[in-house]
Amino acid sequence: MILINPEIEQYSTSFSLKLPSEATRIHEITTELHTSAHLMSSILQGQYLAFMSRMLNPEFVLEIGTFTGFSTLCLAEGLKLQGELHTIELREKDANDAVTNFSFSPKNKLIHLHLGNAKEIIPTLDLTWDLVFIDADKTGYLEYYELVLPRLRKGGIIIADNVLFHGKVIDEKAKDKNTVAINNFNQHVCNDPRTEQLIVPVRDGLMMIKKKDYEV
Ligand SMILES: C[S@@+](CC[C@H](N)C(=O)[O-])C[C@H]1O[C@@H](n2cnc3c(N)ncnc32)[C@H](O)[C@@H]1O
Numbered sequence: 753m754i755l756i757n758p759e760i761e762q763y764s765t766s767f768s769l770k771l772p773s774e775a776t777r778i779h780e781i782t783t784e785l786h787t788s789a790h791l792m793s794s795i796l797q798g799q800y801l802a803f804m805s806r807m808l809n810p811e812f813v814l815e816i817g818t819f820t821g822f823s824t825l826c827l828a829e830g831l832k833l834q835g836e837l838h839t840i841e842l843r844e845k846d847a848n849d850a851v852t853n854f855s856f857s858p859k860n861k862l863i864h865l866h867l868g869n870a871k872e873i874i875p876t877l878d879l880t881w882d883l884v885f886i887d888a889d890k891t892g893y894l895e896y897y898e899l900v901l902p903r904l905r906k907g908g909i910i911i912a913d914n915v916l917f918h919g920k921v922i923d924e925k926a927k928d929k930n931t932v933a934i935n936n937f938n939q940h941v942c943n944d945p946r947t948e949q950l951i952v953p954v955r956d957g958l959m960m961i962k963k964k965d966y967e968v
Pocket residue numbers: 791792793816817818819820821822823824840841842843846868869870871887888889892
């Protein structure tokens with residue numbers, strides 16, 4: 753199911769902030785050469801991530817699911833000068849490509865790529881996150897959320913990708929493990945008194961999740 757008319761998406765991209773050339777370069781190369789390029793965020797989604805990052809001006813950012821690094825450079829846009837962006841990727845080839853791609857960016861020194869399983873790496877990162885982007889295996893979303901929430905500062909933001917899962921979340925007959933996992937995740941977050949949330953139907957659906965900054 754196409755959630756946004758492609759011409760509307762193109763129009764929105766044209767009238768939105770410009771991404772750094774190092775990010776658009778990754779998008780072009782990955783689109784041209786990677787057999788799984790569809791895994792990458794769209795340009796408009798990248799613009800959205802960059803805008804959020806500039807708005808929040810975070811010190812510590814965590815990304816779960818680097819792929820070739822396009823969304824990483826978008827998330828790095830608003831990073832404080834002394835900030836750190838940690839990004840986790842399971843597949844060695846993609847992680848190596850991302851490291852090469854980051855080397856062209858002026859933000860390179862602020863980016864720390866961890867190769868391996870996010871479920872094992874997240875507990876080893878002793879930082880308080882301002883902004884987290886969840887964009888890895890869909891069956892892991894609930895675990896990632898529960899792992900990062902205690903380490904998210906009050907008022908901090910989690911952005912979860914693919915929460916509409918190609919529109920399949922509204923198809924009662926869709927019983928595949930990814931759709932079921934995403935529906936369970938959405939339900940879990942919606943019922944969680946520690947956070948408040950908003951689904952933005954950009955590309956495949958982004959859920960904005962804010963950790964409440966008052967006691968519940
Ligand atoms: C949808 S892609 C990420 C796209 C990227 N954020 C972007 O917008 O360009 C998901 C990535 O998560 C990685 N991944 C899947 N399971 C993982 C895990 N358990 N730990 C770390 N990375 C994982 C995959 O190898 C893949 O590169």
